[in-house]
């Protein structure tokens with residue numbers, strides 16, 4: 026595809042910081058976290074948002090780490106909003122005090138997405154690595170009270186998937202407009218902890234049954250998104266809707282990525298401190314490497330599904346095989362599918378399926394003046 030005909034991205038995921046009070050074992054942060062002193066300054070983010078708007082970005086998602094740890098969050102949301110973008114806060118909700126929430130609302134924040142780990146404090150706090158359950162519930166109530174649409178995001182895995190019915194009970198009680206039940210994607214921290222996180226087939230079937238019944242009962246009130254785990258699928262997902270096709274991620278240090286895990290890939294970095302966003306999106310090797318289908322080797326190159334799933338996930342291919350150009354091992358046509366089958370077999374074998382010790386990201390220290398929890 027000639028670069029001049031590439032459409033701009035629809036959405037920008039602004040990872041403002043890797044700092045976070047939680048330490049979930051499925052964290053999508055890189056294994057090596059950006060120090061707070063290396064984060065983009067407020068003026069950098071202003072410029073990035075301006076350039077994103079010029080590129081055609083319509084939605085800004087403020088994420089992390091925990092974006093509430095950035096003292097300038099309200100200002101950045103206000104700036105995105107003034108550019109006409111739909112603004113979304115993706116948060117653990119730790120630090121969403123009433124004054125902060127009101128300031129975000131006054132700045133034009135359109136939507137809040139709160140993560141929850143489980144349905145009750147003991148399990149939730151163990152999974153989050155910090156006492157947080159009650160604060161999350163309180164913050165979710167505040168989001169509704171202030172009139173925002175509320176999405177609850179739940180990452181499902183072996184240790185909480187049997188609690189789906191009770192978790193959905195909270196979705197109903199809190200009046201959430203949408204719930205995303207996303208089975209863990211096994212990259213980074215989650216791949217390191219995979220044996221403790223990958224559910225059994227029986228667990229998945231039960232969770233799907235419970236979710237179907239809930240969706241049917243509350244179909245006029247709550248959108249229910251259930252993301253199946255690709256390890257139990259025959260074919261991979263079209264990751265991010267296609268490489269460099271719709272979404273752009275910018276990390277705390279200013280590196281731009283087509284997805285959350287591309288920092289692992291051996292591609293030349295593209296940083297907003299050094300290049301305009303327009304060049305990064307249209308012409309940088311990071312974004313052009315796997316755009317479209319021309320890059321594909323066999324079996325994808327000659328496969329009738331190549332426009333459907335675009336060869337699957339480059340990060341998964343790299344993390345499991347060491348070669349980012351290979352077919353996603355999730356695909357049944359991949360010569361590497363045995364890597365997935367072995368993990369699934371272990372998760373379904375009582376002799377090997379006991380949760381192993383897990384590691385989560387170590388919280389990043391506080392940084393320069395101007396950054397930190399207000």
Ligand code: SF4
Pocket residue numbers: 260261324325326328329330331332334335336337352353356357358359
């Ligand atoms: Fe998709 Fe490639 Fe598998 Fe075909 S061979 S289904 S294009 S991943």
Ligand code: FES
Pocket residue numbers: 264265284285286287337338339340341
């Ligand atoms: Fe990077 Fe799928 S997470 S391409």
